[in-house]
Amino acid sequence: MKTIDLRSDTITHPTEEMRQAMGTAAVGDDVFGEDPSINRLEGLAARMLGKEAALFTPSGTMSNLVAVLAHTRPGNEILIGSEAHMLWNEVGGASALGGVVMRTVPNGEDGLIDLDVMEAAIRPHNNLHYPPTTMLCLENTHNRCGGAVLTPEYTSGMATVAHQHGMTVHLDGARIFNAAVALGVPAAELSQDADSVCFCVSKGLSAPVGSLLCGRMEFVEKARKWRKMLGGGMRQAGVIAAAGIIALDNMVARLAEDHTTAQRLAHGLIRIPAFTSWPERVQTNIIMFEPPALSTAPDFIRAMASRGVRFSYPGGRRVRAVTHRMVGDEDIDETLNRIEAQAASI
Ligand SMILES: Cc1ncc(COP(=O)(O)O)c(C=O)c1O
Numbered sequence: 373m374k375t376i377d378l379r380s381d382t383i384t385h386p387t388e389e390m391r392q393a394m395g396t397a398a399v400g401d402d403v404f405g406e407d408p409s410i411n412r413l414e415g416l417a418a419r420m421l422g423k424e425a426a427l428f429t430p431s432g433t434m435s436n437l438v439a440v441l442a443h444t445r446p447g448n449e450i451l452i453g454s455e456a457h458m459l460w461n462e463v464g465g466a467s468a469l470g471g472v473v474m475r476t477v478p479n480g481e482d483g484l485i486d487l488d489v490m491e492a493a494i495r496p497h498n499n500l501h502y503p504p505t506t507m508l509c510l511e512n513t514h515n516r517c518g519g520a521v522l523t524p525e526y527t528s529g530m531a532t533v534a535h536q537h538g539m540t541v542h543l544d545g546a547r548i549f550n551a552a553v554a555l556g557v558p559a560a561e562l563s564q565d566a567d568s569v570c571f572c573v574s575k576g577l578s579a580p581v582g583s584l585l586c587g588r589m590e591f592v593e594k595a596r597k598w599r600k601m602l603g604g605g606m607r608q609a610g611v612i613a614a615a616g617i618i619a620l621d622n623m624v625a626r627l628a629e630d631h632t633t634a635q636r637l638a639h640g641l642i643r644i645p646a647f648t649s650w651p652e653r654v655q656t657n658i659i660m661f662e663p664p665a666l667s668t669a670p671d672f673i674r675a676m677a678s679r680g681v682r683f684s685y686p687g688g689r690r691v692r693a694v695t696h697r698m699v700g701d702e703d704i705d706e707t708l709n710r711i712e713a714q715a716a717s718i
Pocket residue numbers: 430431432433434436457458511513514515544546547572574583
């Protein structure tokens with residue numbers, strides 16, 4: 373029985389072209405700034421995101437953490453969506469290592485934070501008791517909100533208000549190219565008013581490792597020092613950067629295929645009795661759905677794993693599926709068949 377793995381787009385393997393490029397990559401010591409492949413990838417990332425410079429990090433988690441470390445001081449407060457990946461899934465690094473207070477503002481189902489609610493959460497500077505609110509974090513696409521997309525207009529509006537209050541804006545754009553493809557706009561438009569933006573080449577873009585943190589030159593140099601402190605200076609990492617270059621050159625446009633398979637799954641799910649899914653909310657490659665009330669989400673996920681289909685559990689009644697390069701239409705149809713077989717057995 374073929375296993376169909378819908379836990380995450382991070383499970384994608386490097387393409388043959390990536391493996392070839394990795395085998396022959398020009399390398400040097402990146403801690404000395406001498407790895408030509410890293411330098412090329414950082415230049416390419418900065419150009420694609422419309423920023424002056426970029427820094428290659430081992431993971432999205434490190435990029436987000438380094439952004440907080442470079443933008444804030446211990447004792448500062450950052451505003452962050454209640455469903456943000458940085459809040460839920462990054463081990464509290466911003467607080468543990470950056471010493472910042474993470475103050476949440478609610479994310480709607482559509483991933484948006486209400487602008488007025490965000491502005492009301494900013495602490496007045498003239499009160500002795502308050503930590504200074506110095507940073508706003510946004511996420512595009514929004515993982516826990518089902519891959520929801522933030523438009524350039526929304527991000528600019530939020531950034532304008534944050535900047536009026538003297539704050540910096542960081543965009544966790546782990547899947548920003550999914551948003552760009554879904555909206556049909558260049559990624560740079562989605563990040564133009566953010567002070568920093570990071571994205572992953574290791575997710576739907578299929579490279580094996582790595583993220584890029586982009587921003588102004590001075591910010592990236594600060595971030596480089598923080599990355600070194602965290603142990604993220606990676607020497608001849610051009611071997612992995614070579615795959616990242618192919619991810620950016622050749623793998624962005626095909627993300628549309630993952631969005632199409634996500635729609636196929638979401639529409640298929642609503643045809644199965646007692647399953648709840650919201651195809652109209654599926655904008656990119658993440659699908660949230662609920663199994664019939666008779667089964668808890670973890671029980672359903674376990675049962676499906678024994679039928680060779682793997683999902684992940686974001687909490688509550690929900691199940692998460694993520695489409696990617698290694699699942700095609702026929703895998704989605706087979707997934708729906710196996711879900712139907714499981715539903716019939718409940
Ligand atoms: C929105 C978002 N940000 C950051 C990350 C962290 O990336 P990494 O797993 O490379 O640390 C992820 C990973 O899934 C994510 O979905």
